[in-house]
Amino acid sequence: MISRLTILISVAAVASGFPSDVSPCNGTSAELFPHPKECQLYYNCSITDSPRLMPGGQGVTECKYPLLYDETSETCMEEVNCGSRKLKKNACDYYNKKCDLPHCIPCHFLFPKCEGLADGTYPHPTKQPSPYCFVCNNERFVDEISCPDSVLTTQTPSTEI
Structure with a gap:
C-alpha cells in the first residue's frame, strides 16, 4: 500500500514544478504525472527506464505526434490545455522523432x-x-x-x- 506521505510528496513535486531531470516516480507506484515543462511528455511510474534520447529520468514517456498529455484524463489527446508547459508544434521537436544514427531519414x-x-x-x-x-x-x-x-x-x- 502506498503511504500518504509518498502520495503527498509526489503531488507536491508536481505542483511545485520539480526539475525536468528529476522523476516524481518513487519506484513503488504506477501513477501518471504530467511533465512540468513539456506538454507532450508525462511520467508513467510503472516504467522503470526511458528511451535514451528522452529527458527526465525514470518513467518519462512521450505521446505520439501530434498528441499531447492531458492532466485531467491522464491520456494523450489532440486538444489539450498545456497551461505553462511548452507546446511543441513541429513533429521533429518530439524526442521520438529524433534519430542520431547514420541510416536515418531526416x-x-x-x-x-x-x-x-x-x-x-x-x-x-x-x-x-x-x-x-x-x-x-x-x-x-x-x-x-x-x-x-x-x-x-x-x-x-x-x-x-
Whole structure:
C-alpha cells in the first residue's frame, strides 16, 4: 500500500514544478504525472527506464505526434490545455522523432513545418515535383495526402527545412 506521505510528496513535486531531470516516480507506484515543462511528455511510474534520447529520468514517456498529455484524463489527446508547459508544434521537436544514427531519414523530409502557416493543404516541400501535399491544423502537421488539383497549381509555401 502506498503511504500518504509518498502520495503527498509526489503531488507536491508536481505542483511545485520539480526539475525536468528529476522523476516524481518513487519506484513503488504506477501513477501518471504530467511533465512540468513539456506538454507532450508525462511520467508513467510503472516504467522503470526511458528511451535514451528522452529527458527526465525514470518513467518519462512521450505521446505520439501530434498528441499531447492531458492532466485531467491522464491520456494523450489532440486538444489539450498545456497551461505553462511548452507546446511543441513541429513533429521533429518530439524526442521520438529524433534519430542520431547514420541510416536515418531526416525528420523534416517526412514532417514539414506548419508553424506560421494557416490551416490548409500545401505542396510537400521535400517531395517536389510530386502529387504529395501536407495538411496543417493549428500550425501543426496532421497528415500527408494526395494533392487536390487546386493545390497542385499553387506555389509551395516557404517553410524552413
